[in-house]
Amino acid sequence: xxxxxxxxxxxxxxxxxxxxxxxxxxxxxxxxxxxxxxxxxxxxxxxxxxxxxxxxxxxxxxxxxxxxxxxxxxxxxxxxxxxxxxxxxxxxxxxxxxxxxxxxxxxxxxxxxxxxxxxxxxxxxxxxxxxxxxxxxxxxxxxxxxxxxxxxxxxxxxxxxxxxxxxxxxxxxxxxxxxxxxxxxxxxxxxxxxxxxxxxxxxxxxxxxx
Amino acid sequence: xxxxxxxxxxxxxxxxxxxxxxxxxxxxxxxxxxxxxxxxxxxxxxxxxxxxxxxxxxxxxxxxxxxxxxxxxxxxxxxxxxxxxxxxxxxxxxxxxxxxxxxxxxxxxxxxxxxxxxxxxxxxxxxxxxxxxxxxxxxxxxxxxxxxxxxxxxxxxxxxxxxxxxxxxxxxxxxxxxxxxxxxxxxxxxxxxxxxxxxxxxxxxxxxxx
Amino acid sequence: xxxxxxxxxxxxxxxxxxxxxxxxxxxxxxxxxxxxxxxxxxxxxxxxxxxxxxxxxxxxxxxxxxxxxxxxxxxxxxxxxxxxxxxxxxxxxxxxxxxxxxxxxxxxxxxxxxxxxxxxxxxxxxxxxxxxxxxxxxxxxxxxxxxxxxxxxxxxxxxxxxxxxxxxxxxxxxxxxxxxxxxxxxxxxxxxxxxxxxxxxxxxxxxxxx
Amino acid sequence: xxxxxxxxxxxxxxxxxxxxxxxxxxxxxxxxxxxxxxxxxxxxxxxxxxxxxxxxxxxxxxxxxxxxxxxxxxxxxxxxxxxxxxxxxxxxxxxxxxxxxxxxxxxxxxxxxxxxxxxxxxxxxxxxxxxxxxxxxxxxxxxxxxxxxxxxxxxxxxxxxxxxxxxxxxxxxxxxxxxxxxxxxxxxxxxxxxxxxxxxxxxxxxxxxx
DNA sequence: AATGAATGAGGCTTCATTCAT
DNA sequence: GATGAATGAAGCCTCATTCAT
Numbered sequence: 084x085x086x087x088x089x090x091x092x093x094x095x096x097x098x099x100x101x102x103x104x105x106x107x108x109x110x111x112x113x114x115x116x117x118x119x120x121x122x123x124x125x126x127x128x129x130x131x132x133x134x135x136x137x138x139x140x141x142x143x144x145x146x147x148x149x150x151x152x153x154x155x156x157x158x159x160x161x162x163x164x165x166x167x168x169x170x171x172x173x174x175x176x177x178x179x180x181x182x183x184x185x186x187x188x189x190x191x192x193x194x195x196x197x198x199x200x201x202x203x204x205x206x207x208x209x210x211x212x213x214x215x216x217x218x219x220x221x222x223x224x225x226x227x228x229x230x231x232x233x234x235x236x237x238x239x240x241x242x243x244x245x246x247x248x249x250x251x252x253x254x255x256x257x258x259x260x261x262x263x264x265x266x267x268x269x270x271x272x273x274x275x276x277x278x279x280x281x282x283x284x285x286x287x288x289x290x291x292x293x
Numbered sequence: 294x295x296x297x298x299x300x301x302x303x304x305x306x307x308x309x310x311x312x313x314x315x316x317x318x319x320x321x322x323x324x325x326x327x328x329x330x331x332x333x334x335x336x337x338x339x340x341x342x343x344x345x346x347x348x349x350x351x352x353x354x355x356x357x358x359x360x361x362x363x364x365x366x367x368x369x370x371x372x373x374x375x376x377x378x379x380x381x382x383x384x385x386x387x388x389x390x391x392x393x394x395x396x397x398x399x400x401x402x403x404x405x406x407x408x409x410x411x412x413x414x415x416x417x418x419x420x421x422x423x424x425x426x427x428x429x430x431x432x433x434x435x436x437x438x439x440x441x442x443x444x445x446x447x448x449x450x451x452x453x454x455x456x457x458x459x460x461x462x463x464x465x466x467x468x469x470x471x472x473x474x475x476x477x478x479x480x481x482x483x484x485x486x487x488x489x490x491x492x493x494x495x496x497x498x499x500x501x502x503x
Numbered sequence: 504x505x506x507x508x509x510x511x512x513x514x515x516x517x518x519x520x521x522x523x524x525x526x527x528x529x530x531x532x533x534x535x536x537x538x539x540x541x542x543x544x545x546x547x548x549x550x551x552x553x554x555x556x557x558x559x560x561x562x563x564x565x566x567x568x569x570x571x572x573x574x575x576x577x578x579x580x581x582x583x584x585x586x587x588x589x590x591x592x593x594x595x596x597x598x599x600x601x602x603x604x605x606x607x608x609x610x611x612x613x614x615x616x617x618x619x620x621x622x623x624x625x626x627x628x629x630x631x632x633x634x635x636x637x638x639x640x641x642x643x644x645x646x647x648x649x650x651x652x653x654x655x656x657x658x659x660x661x662x663x664x665x666x667x668x669x670x671x672x673x674x675x676x677x678x679x680x681x682x683x684x685x686x687x688x689x690x691x692x693x694x695x696x697x698x699x700x701x702x703x704x705x706x707x708x709x710x711x712x713x
Numbered sequence: 714x715x716x717x718x719x720x721x722x723x724x725x726x727x728x729x730x731x732x733x734x735x736x737x738x739x740x741x742x743x744x745x746x747x748x749x750x751x752x753x754x755x756x757x758x759x760x761x762x763x764x765x766x767x768x769x770x771x772x773x774x775x776x777x778x779x780x781x782x783x784x785x786x787x788x789x790x791x792x793x794x795x796x797x798x799x800x801x802x803x804x805x806x807x808x809x810x811x812x813x814x815x816x817x818x819x820x821x822x823x824x825x826x827x828x829x830x831x832x833x834x835x836x837x838x839x840x841x842x843x844x845x846x847x848x849x850x851x852x853x854x855x856x857x858x859x860x861x862x863x864x865x866x867x868x869x870x871x872x873x874x875x876x877x878x879x880x881x882x883x884x885x886x887x888x889x890x891x892x893x894x895x896x897x898x899x900x901x902x903x904x905x906x907x908x909x910x911x912x913x914x915x916x917x918x919x920x921x922x923x
Numbered sequence: 924a925a926t927g928a929a930t931g932a933g934g935c936t937t938c939a940t941t942c943a944t
Numbered sequence: 945g946a947t948g949a950a951t952g953a954a955g956c957c958t959c960a961t962t963c964a965t
Contacts, residue, residue: 200410620830
């Protein structure tokens with residue numbers, strides 16, 4: 084139903100996507116204000132005016148970058164939500180692996196950087212990202228942790244109250260790679276394994292006994 | 294040694310500081326590119342040209358904001374370094390309290406946001422911040438953790454290898470407050486207490502036995 | 504003689520006219536430069552490219568608006584020319600009534616406004632309008648006045664030498680309505696009656712005696 | 714009190730005036746939309762940015778052209794207002810002479826053209842011009858006509874009710890010169906003399922007798 | 924013939940930087 | 945030193961015109 088039929092529509096959709104791809108590159112590299120739409124157009128292989136056939140102005144283009152980037156992530160979250168009864172340790176392993184291979188090493192990283200660095204000046208973007216990604220992701224991990232807690236897999240409700248703690252080292256790793264890796268490399272795989280051990284050892288150490 | 298002598302020198306130093314204070318406000322609010330030197334000058338109560346008496350250009354002003362903001366922090370770090378043998382739990386309590394009262398609620402928060410959001414485009418700033426703050430802070434925590442580990446206060450070397458894990462929730466709290474608090478408040482005190490419990494329970498649970 | 508034969512030709516002529524009608528609206532409202540052909544096309548119910556099937560460019564479209572608008576007026580002038588021996592007073596009454604009901608209250612007003620406001624920058628338009636409307640109209644009134652003068656209906660040759668004086672209050676009324684009526688309404692009927700009385704009393708007062 | 718004192722202030726005022734002069738030229742020649750601020754700046758001998766030190770944007774510059782042009786005219790109107798008891802014929806002669814030498818042949822003509830051709834799209838300008846020039850001028854002529862009528866100098870109250878009729882041929886002459894003089898010259902002096910005779914013969918013809 | 928997506932030149936406006944006072 | 949008026953390069957956005965469908 085939303086699949087474009089005619090060649091015209093297909094070509095148009097391809098152009099739109101090319102602009103979004105180029106814009107993500109340029110905006111991530113330069114930031115919203117310093118990014119030049121000339122560069123976006125050049126990188127997308129279209130004329131300047133073409134951008135305005137799809138987006139009202141620079142700001143809407145920026146928002147749509149984030150919106151467009153979120154959609155595919157949502158599918159992943161849905162899949163994760165299915166795993167509510169999976170062992171916590173296994174969930175963490177899956178999530179951390181996904182983060183390393185599919186986020187920190189790909190264009191998804193750039194989207195997060197954009198939200199991080201421009202979100203305060205574009206509350207709409209922060210709001211969208213929170214509503215569609217953050218709150219959902221936290222909710223899923225919270226439910227998984229809750230189940231693990233009830234099963235006695237973990238001994239305390241810390242992650243139930245603050246699922247944020249699961250993600251903190253992920254976002255830190257992403258920031259470190261962006262800012263400091265040049266001066267002091269960080270073994271993200273090791274970091275995240277250690278983080279997981281830390282979370283899980285806590286669990287194993289104090290088996291629930293009530 | 295660096296104390297200004299004459300009144301003129303003092304007045305000059307005050308102007309310089311007023312510009313830096315104003316610039317921190319404006320740059321943090323708008324980002325480097327969107328920040329207008331007109332606004333900085335107005336907020337500092339000086340003429341636009343005066344800025345150029347102290348700073349070569351906009352970029353140098355930006356760098357000096359960070360440099361100037363770091364100096365006072367260094368003193369804190371030195372003090373913390375003295376505490377190498379303090380119990381880890383107590384160190385964490387001190388550090389987290391400082392973070393809540395002196396970072397997340399003050400202009401220091403803005404400095405961190407600037408490094409976060411502009412650091413990738415201004416490697417010199419990232420480099421300075423890493424060299425003067427990050428690596429020192431991590432080093433101190435690592436040594437404290439190492440001592441605690443040797444004393445048997447904690448049961449594993451995780452924090453020795455990745456002292457980053459101590460700070461991850463701090464940076465996450467700061468980001469959350471900047472981006473998402475409007476939509477979903479976060480009890481930072483509770484979060485950090487929980488984080489500390491999590492770190493320390495690990496320690497207590499498995500007394501070192503090798 | 505110029506009647507389109509085939510249905511296709513008729514449809515084409517209708518499109519052309521629709522474009523001209525729309526263009527008159529848009530150009531009158533915005534002026535030549537600010538008028539957007541997008542708006543013209545939308546209002547005419549055609550695609551933008553269609554305009555270029557009938558008119559070489561924006562400027563030619565503008566010219567043709569005026570040309571097309573003039574043709575129907577010419578018929579009126581012809582009719583008036585037949586009335587060369589009609590009493591001057593009656594002619595004025597007829598002309599002024601026509602002006603009030605058929606010019607100042609209709610799209611003809613817009614044509615005049617276009618000529619007024621853009622004529623200096625588009626001499627071709629001024630020239631066309633002068634040749635086809637102004638000079639003819641003035642000539643007719645001059646001849647009528649001349650006849651009236653010869654008959655002794657009016658006592659002086661002022662209107663023979665300057666038939667412009669008959670029209671001056673008309674154009675002034677049109678301008679006033681366009682610019683100042685909002686701030687100070689003008690009773691055009693009263694104005695024109697007064698104007699006519701003024702012209703005719705002159706006539707009646709001094710019967711020709713040579 | 715409003716005289717600039719320092720050299721700086723004088724130079725600034727001169728620049729402002731140079732910009733206004735240049736802008737009148739360019740706007741009158743091209744119309745508001747087609748006028749290019751680049752051209753204004755070049756003609757005024759300043760940089761583009763300098764315009765924005767004095768005027769918020771193109772539209773404010775446009776308004777200020779008219780406002781600045783009106784001020785000197787006001788003095789003339791005041792002087793005319795003093796002449797309330799002067800014989801009507803003499804007033805008309807004075808006004809018409811002024812119009813020929815000081816309006817139709819100078820930059821004042823351009824101001825009127827601007828009001829004429831752009832006033833509908835810039836109601837503020839029409840409003841200003843009406844309030845400061847039109848209504849005042851009409852009021853003065855009305856009072857002068859009223860006095861003449863009371864004195865019996867003119868036999869009817871037509872000009873009291875519609876002082877507009879005095880000015881109609883003036884505006885017509887201005888328009889003619891702008892649009893049609895190339896194709897058919899107009900002897901403005903003769904036209905205005907004839908107009909005056911027409912107005913005054915009416916008066917003489919029917920001496921007031923009540 | 925008719926369409927409307929695509930183009931890219933051009934204009935308004937901003938703002939970092941300079942420099943005469 | 946301090947000022948702030950002046951500069952002009954640069955960027956966003958519009959819109960007349962073209963052309964593949």
